[in-house]
Amino acid sequence: MSAVTLDTGPTVARLSARSGVRTARTVALKVVTAVLVLIAAASVTFFAQLLIPGDRATTILNLKTGRAQTYSPSELAPVKAKFGFDHPVLVQYLHYVGGLFKGNLGTSYTQYRPVTQVIGSEIVPSLVLTLLALVVAWVLALTVTLLTVKRGRVATALGSGWESLTASLPPYWIGVVLLVVFSVELRIFPVIGGDGVSGTVLPVLTLAIPLAGFLGQVTRDEFEKVLDQPFITTARTRGMGDTAVRLRHALRHSVIPAITLSGWALGALLSGAVIAENIFGRPGIGQVLVTAVNTRDVPTVSGIVLVVAAVYVVANLLVDLTYRLVDPRLGARS
Amino acid sequence: MNTSLHRLAVIGAGAALAGGLLTACGSSGSDATGSGTPVKGGTIVYAHEQEPPCIFGGWIQQAYISRQVLDGLVTEDDNNAVKPWLATSWKVSPDGRTYTFTLKPGVKFTDGTPLDAAAVAYNFDYWENKGGNSTAKVSMDPYYKSAKALDPTHVQINLTSRYTPFLTLITQGYFGIQSPTALKNHSQQQNCEKPVGSGAFTVADWKHGQEVILKRNPNYTSWPATAEHQGPAIVNEVDWKFVADGVTRYSSLTTGQSNVVYDVPTTDWAQARSKFDTTLYITPGKPVSAYLNTIKGVFTDKLVRQAFSYGADRKAAVETGFHGVIPYEGNGAVSQATPDYDAAAGAAYAYDPKKTGELLDQAGWTGRNSAGYRTKDGKELDVKFPYPAGAVINAEGSTVLQVLQQQWKKVGFNVKLIPATQAEVFSGKYSGPDAYDATPFYWTSPSPSILWIVWRPSTTADPNGNNESFYNNAQLGQVINGANTATDPAKAAALYKQAQQIISDNAATLPLYDQNSTYATSKSLKDFWLEKSQGEPVFSDAYFVK
Secondary structure, rough: HHHHHOOOOOOOOOOOOOHHHHHHHHHHHHHHHHHHHHHHHHHHHHHHHHHOOOOHHHHHHHHHHHHOOOOHHHHHHHHHHEHHHHHHHHHHHHHHHHHOOOOOOOOOOEEEEEEEEHHHHHHHHHHHHHHHHHHHHHHHHHHHHHOOOOHHHHHHHHHHHHHHHHHHHOOOHHHHHHHHHHHHOHHHHHHHOOOOOOHHHHHHHHHHHHHHHHHHHHHHHHHHHOOOOHHHHHHHHHHOHHHHHHOOOOOOOOHHHHHHHHHHHHHHHHHHHHHHHHHHOOOOHHHHHHHHHHHOOOHHHHHHHHHHHHHHHHHHHHHHHHHHHOOHHHHHOO | OOOOOOHHOOOOOOOOOOOOOOOOOOOOOOOOOOOEEEEEEEEEEEEOOOOOOOOOOOOOOHHHHHHHOOOOEEEEOOOOOOOOOOOOEEEEEEOEEEEEEEEOOOOOOOOOOOOOHHHHHHHHHHHHHHHOOHHHHHHHHEEEEEEEEEEEEEEEEEOOOOOOOHHOOOOHHHHOOOHHHHHHOHHHHHHHOOOOOOEEEEEEEOOOOOOEEEEEOOOOOOOOOOOOOOOOOOOEEEEEEEEOOHHHHHHHHHOOOEEEEEEHHHHHHHHHHHHHHHEEEEEEEEEEEEEEOOOOOOHHHHHHHHHHOOOOOOHHHHHHHOOOOOOOOOOOOOOOOOOOOHHHHHHHOOOOOOHHHHHHHHHHEEEOOOOOOOEEEEEEEEEEEEEEOOOOHHHHHHHHHHHHHHHHHHEEEEEEEEEHHHHHOOOOOOOOOOOOOEEEEEEOOOOOHHHHHHHHOOOOOOOOOOOOOOOOOHHHHHHHHHHHHOOHHHHHHHHHHHHHHHHHHOEEEEEOOOOOOOOOOOOOOEEEEEOOOOOOEEEOOOOOOO
C-alpha cells in the first residue's frame, strides 16, 4: 500500500470520465484490500490464540480463583458448553467472522461485556495519547534537525548525538525519570494522571521522545543527502537564503522517509502505549490488551488486534495522501 | 478484644507479633498519635495494584474490593475469634453438623430487598451449586450439605459431618452476601460490575483500566462487631484506583495524590515507615512454597527432595532479596500467621550443604559431570522449575530464586528456572505431572484446614487438582480430616501440627517465604484497618483529621 501502487502510468489526465472511473476503482480496491487485511488480522489472531499451549476453559476456571491447576473433564464441560468451546474450531471461527460483519466482536470471557464496549470505553484516551505523541515527536524531530543539520561540527554532533541517545532510550526508563522529576520532585504534573489534560503531558513525552530520536535520525540522513543535491546549489546561486533553502526545498524531500515510518509508528504507538499507561495509571487499550492476553480473553484480544490493524490501514492511507501533498509529482499523475 | 490492626500498629511500634500479624509503625511524627480535628466526609483515594475482571469472585483481588460492598455472616477479630456481623449469634448442634444463625433484623440490601434468612440460604446455594464462587465452594467441600431458612431471621446450614473450621472460613470475603433479586434479575455483566449487597459502600462507577468509584451507603446498618464506630461510613467516597507500577503507586502517596497505597516496594519500606502509618500483613494459609513433583522426575525420591531442601540458604536469600521486609518461612505447609502453626516444622531443613551431599550419595547421585552437576547412571540431576512471574513471584522473588539457583548449582543440582507468564500459568501450561519438578504458589486461608484443600489425596473418584505435589498420603489425609472434624480444639491443633510435620518430614514442598501485603497510609487518615482473615482493607471506619 505504498505510493507506488498509485503510479498508474505517465498519461497526463484531464478531468475526464476515465479518470473518475479509475479513481473510483482505486478507492474500491483500497477498501476491499483494507477489509481483507482486517479479516486476515482477526483470523490470524483467532487461530494463533487457539494454538498457544493451554486450554481456554482451564484459564477461565483458574481466573475465577487466582489458581493454576488442572481440572477434570467433568469440571471443564459446563464452561466449554457455556462459551461454545465444544463446537468444532471451524464453527467457532465462522461464528466469529460472521459476527464481525454485524459489528459484533463477541463477549469478553472475563468481564462478560461486549468487546465493542470493552474497547469503546478505552479507545479514546489511547488515540489521544497516540496522535499527540506522534505530533510531538514530529515537532521535536524537525526542530532538532532543522537547527542542527550541517550547521558546523559541534551543532551537528549535538543534534545527531541527541537523536542517537533518545532513539535508544527505553520508554519505561524515560517514563519513570519524567515521573520522578516532574511529578514527584517538581510536582508540576499529577503522579496518577488519568486521562485529564495535565495527566496527558508526561505519557505523551514518554512515547514521543524515543520516536522523535528515531524520526530525527532518518530525516537527518536524508536532509544531509538533499543538501548536497544540484537543485539546492541552484537555489543558493539564485541568492536564496539558507533558512529558505532548508524550509522550502530541502525539508520537503527529506521528510518522506519519516512520513513512511509514521504509518508504522502510529500502530506501534497504539499497541505499545501500555508502558506509558502503566507508569502513569492512565486508562487505555494497551492495558486492556495486556490483561486480555494474560487472561486468554480471546474475543478481547482479537478485537483489539482488529482495531490496531484498522489504525494501521487508516494510517497508511493517510501516508499515501501525505506523499502527494509533499511530493507534487505523485499528485500530478493520478 | 477488638483491638484493630491500626491500633496495634500504633501500640506495637517495631515488631509486635500479635496473633500472627506483624505490624509496624513509623517512628512517630508529631501527629502520629491522632491529634487533629476529625472531619466528616471527604474522598479517600486508594491506590491498589491489580484490576480484577469482576468485583465479586473467588480471587483475593476480588475479595479485597467486594468486602467494601458486601457484608458477611460473621467476621474474625485479631485473636482469630469469630465475631458477629450479619449474624448476631449462632448455635452449633452437638454433632457439629447444624449451624443455626440468628440474623440482625431489618437489614436491607441497597436495592431494597430484605436481607433475611431466605437471602442467605440463596447465597450459599449460589456459591456451592450455581458456580457463584469457586473458592467459597472449595472451602466448604465436601462438608457442605444444604442451607434452609427457618424463619425470616433464622438460617440453618447443614453439613455432612462435623467441620470445625467452618465458621472461620466463612469470614473471608468470598462469602459476601448479595441481593438475591439482583442475582436473579440482573445480567451477568451487571452483577460483575455492580454487585448489590448491604455493605458500607456501593459501586457507583467502574472506569475500567482506571478506578472503581465507591459511594457511601447512607442507610448502612450492618457493621461488624469488629467495627471502630457505629454507623454508616464517615467518608463520602472511596476512589479505588488501579496503579500497576510500584514506583507510581508509592509516589502517589508521597505527593499527596492518594491517601492509602497497597504493596509498597520493599526498597521504599524504610522511608514509608518513617513518613506514614504502615501495616505489614502476613497472610495466613499456604505460604509461598514450591510444590515438589513426587510422582515423576528426580523428586520422586524423598532423599533427593530432602537434599534439595538442605542445599540452599533460603533464609539468607529471602532476607537479602526482600530487603529484610518480608519474613522467611520455613514451614511450607502453612504460614506463621496461620492458627496451629507448627514452629518445629518451620525450623527443619536449615542450610546444610554437607547433608545434601550425604543424602545425594545415599540416593545414588554419586557421579559428577564436567559442569559439576551430580549424575546417576549418566543422567544429570536436573530440576525443571517454572514459576509464575509477576503477580505471584514478583521481581524480588525472582531474585531470590536466582540466588538459590546458584547455591543449588554448587551442590550439584542443575535448576532450570522458567519464568512463566500469567497467561501460561492460568492456561495450565505448567500444571500437571509432566510440566515441572518444582513450582511455587501460595494460597491464602484463615484456617489450617487449608491443608485439606492442598494435601487431600487425589483419587479417581474424587480428584484433587490442588494437590500439586501429587503427594498422595492416605495417612496425611486422615490426620487432616481428623483435625477438621475434631470436637476438642486442642486435639484439632495437635492433629494439624502433626499434618505439618508429615509434610515437612517428607519434604513434599520447598518452603520459601510468607505471602503478605503491605499498606502505607497518610497520617491525616485515621482508623483505616485490615480485617483479619486475609487482610482485606476496611474503609468504613476511616476518617480524615485536619
